[in-house]
Amino acid sequence: MKLKQSLIIAATLGVILVAAWELYWRSQGRQPNIDDNKNLWANQRAKLEHYNDNTVVFIGSSRILYDIQLDIWIDETNTDPVMLAAQGTSPLPIFRDIVDNTDFNGTLLVGVTPPLLFSTTYPEANFIKVAQSLVDYYDKRTYAQKLNHKLSIPLQKNLAFIRDGDQSWDTDVDLKMLLSQIHLKERTGPFYPPFNNFESITLDRHMKMPQKMVTDTAYSNSVKKVWAYILGGDFPPPEREATINATVELAKKFQARGGNLIFLRCPSSGLFRKIESLGFPRNQFWDILIENSGGKAYHYEDYEQFHNLNLPEWSHLAEKDARFFTTELLKIMKADGALTNSKSD
Amino acid sequence: MLFNSLSFVVFLVIVLVLYYSKIFNWTNKKRMLLLASYVFYGLWNPPLVILLWISTMVDWTAGNKLAIEENQRKRVMWLVLSMVVNLGFLTFFKYRDFLLDNFTSVINTYGYGYRAKPMDILLPMGISFYTFQTMSYTIDMYYKKIKPAKTFLDFALYVTFFPQLVAGPIVRAQDLITQFYEEKRVTFNQFAWGLFLLTIGLFEKTVLADTLLSDTSDTVFGSKGILNSIDAWAGTLAFSGQIFFDFAGYSTCAIGIALMLGIILPDNFRYPYASIGFSDLWKRWHISLSTWLRDYLYIPLGGNRHGITRMYVALMLTMLLGGLWHGAAWTFVIWGALHGIYLVLERLLKSKIKIKLNAINGILLALLTYTLVNFTWVFFRAREFSTAKNMIASMLFVNSEGEKVLESFDIIKVFVLITILFISHWIMRNTSLKEVSLKTKPWLLGVVWAIMFFLIVIAQGSGEQFIYFQF
Structure with missing residues (x-):
């Protein structure tokens, strides 16, 4: 058996094939980026084991993740932000984790996306399950998993075809995802429109919307199509009482130990705003939650400067607008003395 | 640590560099391998390494005592000690909640209203494999079939050798310990063949099992409704392929890695989906477990030495316990029972009907065997009996109007892949890789090697655990 010859051919051809694959994806406009996965989240969660007086925690869904620009937050408040918001999730499982499994009593900002927070507390609902899976992953993470993530970072930073995401919207160039985009005859119902990636995140989970979402309307419209598909489905009526009670219970516990709780309603527009206004009217959901919880609250509709911001796909702010939003929001919060843990106050 | 992970690539490179460097003599190389094996296991959950140490200490002591002890009562005592410790661990970690559930169900039928709280303790990875391996040493020592390991280091490495620690092959002492006695001289061809096997194993796991088949199987078996027959068959066939590629992939990786270190591990799979009948299947599927069950369970239960009825009872018991070995659930027991029934029926039929095999009836019988195997996989994969019942009904075309959960491409992908799998097993049936x-x-x-490597890289498996780790 002439395995030496085979091995040389395999090594040479293998490297050529991988290089060609990388060049192909770069030619398609893909750039290396970090994936917002469970390890990135768990690394942030680990910071709560040794938090300090300056620690500020953010929970919620992707809106607070995109709309709060952490570099501005750090510069303006001199605090250590820990971003625990998770895309497409209800804040309840992570809020419960912080209240039950840590003794953190600093400032906690809870991003409220009405369809995600007020729909249900049912553990099997996807937006509850995904958030809970992050909490569970952190709890059970092995040393090998930590090491794997550390080793994957240089690859993620340098190779465009490397994806290490948990959700379908993170991983659009791995073999499984590429195969799932092959559509033959429709069999189970209309095909799900392709969900193009629009995240750019740092290791500290500072999320920015890529500029392409602002400059390439067709690209941002493809994301709108996905939202329209999702929002066009049938949904059971929201469990208003159960979700508000669950949030209030956690809020009371957190405040009772001295925590500074702030609810934040980030902007939405277009179809999202329409559905949220109709399905989750402010006076029946947000106002009742704030009244019962006793937390501080900021709703974008209450501030003139937040009325005409740019949300390229109706749900998240473009980077420039997110920077404006964060800056202005901090001015308002500081004026109110809302950030009790901020050194600048 | 998983073979299909970045940390393992780094780990293996470090181990190989140290192993082939001139800084260690053979004894120190073995020490290094032992330490590396503990690191390999401990990176998953460090405290559970203690179980490995206890198992190692108990069987080392029992083995040494059995080597010199002539008093039969004392010999039995040492054997029982080993069995109690090993099976005790297995029962506590793997079967505790299952036993508790069944106990609760039984006493509640008498109206006690007892509620037991599950202890929810983590199942130590690979516990079923390494306990069976260490037990085989003590049992063989009891029957004086083997000599004791020369040194504690050789024995500890036998228990812990990282390539096969968590999912086999379950290796017998005489096949592995003796290989540790002398320094290994690995030729380039041996090393390269090991690397080739590692590539094949990773390809089977990451590309074929995880990328091409797992989602289809998960969708079908995760569905709550009554399924369309095509979907039920596609899901079951996908699982049959997934579990083969997953487990055979692990074994191939293990054999390849060991070979890169100059250690030869036995084959664990020999193209099982081309089996003609179930006796043949169990000579080709998870060979190291089936031979273990044959030698340490079926034969001690009487085997075929005490008449036909006793043989059938021994066969059924072996398969039932073999099923339970895979998992603490009644669905696994049913899986074992079905295999037991198939084996009994096959022996009955063979005693009545003689068939001269040729290419045509051979492939038809192989297809029949594979079809029947698929019905058993339903119980192996389904988490609840209701799912299994609905799946079987759909596969028997009872539910013509069942729910469609798979897209056309998924169905075509599974049927094409499984057809290729079956045909390649048939072609390879009487030969070897x-x-x-x-x-x-x-x-x-x-070129084939490069393509497999490329597909592994672009599949980018996110470190999916091997199915058999949970057993």
Whole structure:
């Protein structure tokens, strides 16, 4: 058996094939980026084991993740932000984790996306399950998993075809995802429109919307199509009482130990705003939650400067607008003395 | 640590560099391998390494005592000690909640209203494999079939050798410990063949099992409704392929890695989906477990030495316990029972009907065997009996109007892949990968190797755990 010859051919051809694959994806406009996965989240969660007086925690869904620009937050408040918001999730499982499994009593900002927070507390609902899976992953993470993530970072930073995401919207160039985009005859119902990636995140989970979402309307419209598909489905009526009670219970516990709780309603527009206004009217959901919880609250509709911001796909702010939003929001919060843990106050 | 992970690549490179460097003599190389094996296991959950140490200490002590002890009562005592410790661990960690559930169900039928709280303790990875391996040493020592390991280091390495620690092959002491006695001289061809096997194993796991088949199987078995027959068959066939590629992939990786270190591990799979009948299947599927069950359960239960009825009872008991070995659930017991029934029926039929095999009836019988195997996989994969019942009904075309959960491409993908799998098993039935490779032109082997490597890289498996780790 002439395995030496085979091995040389395999090594040479293998490297050529991988290089060609990388060049192909770069030619398609893909750039290396970090994936917002469970390890990135768990690394942030680990910071709560040794938090300090300056620690500020953010929970919620992707809106607070995109709309709060952490570099501005750090510069303006001199605090250590820990971003625990998770895309497409209800804040309840992570809020419960912080209240039950840590003794953190600093400032906690809870991003409220009405369809995600007020729909249900049912553990099997996807937006509850995904958030809970992050909490569970952190709890059970092995040393090998930590090491794997550390080793994957240089690859993620340098190779465009490397994806290490948990959700379908993170991983659009791995073999499984590429195969799932092959559509033959429709069999189970209309095909799900392709969900193009629009995240750019740092290791500290500072999320920015890529500029392409602002400059390439067709690209941002493809994301709108996905939202329209999702929002066009049938949904059971929201469990208003159960979700508000669950949030209030956690809020009371957190405040009772001295925590500074702030609810934040980030902007939405277009179809999202329409559905949220109709399905989750402010006076029946947000106002009742704030009244019962006793937390501080900021709703974008209450501030003139937040009325005409740019949300390229109706749900998240473009980077420039997110920077404006964060800056202005901090001015308002500081004026109110809302950030009790901020050194600048 | 998983073979299909970045940390393992780094780990293996470090181990190989140290192993082939001139800084260690053979004893120190073995010490290094032992330490590396503990690191390999401990990176998953460090405290559970203690279980490995206890198992090692108990069986080392029992083995040494059995080597010199002539008093039969004392010999039995040492054997029982080993069994109690090993099976005790297995029962506590693997079967505790299952036993508790069944106990609760039984006493509640008498109206006690007892509620037991599950202890929810983590199942130590690979516990079923390494306990069976260490027990085989003590049992063989009891029957004086083998000599004791020369040193504690050799024995500890036998228990813990990282390539096969968590999912086999379950290796017998005489096949592995003796290999540790002398320094290994690995030729380039051996090393490269090991690397080739590692590539094949990773390809089977990450590309074929995880990328091409797992989602289809998960969708079908995760569905709550009554399924369309095509979907039920596609899901079951996908699982049959997934579990084969997953487990055979692990074994192939283990054999390849060991070979890179100059250690030879036995085959664990020999193209099982081309089996003609179930006796043949169990000579080809998870060979190291089936031979273990044969030698340490079926034969001690009487085997075929005490008449037909006793043989059938021994066969059924062996398969039932074999099923339970895979998991603490009644669905696994049913899986074992079905295999037991198939084996009994096959023996009955063979005593009545003689068939002269040729290519045509051979492939038809192989297809029949594979079809029947698929019905057993339903119980193996389904988490609840209701799911299994609905799946079987759909596969028997009872539910013509069942729910469609798979897209056309998924169905075509599964049927094409499984057809290729079946045909390749049939072609390879009486040969081996090594023989075929010897006949293949080196450049062609190199191209195939490169394509497998490329597909592994672009599949980017996110470290999916091997199915058999949970057993």
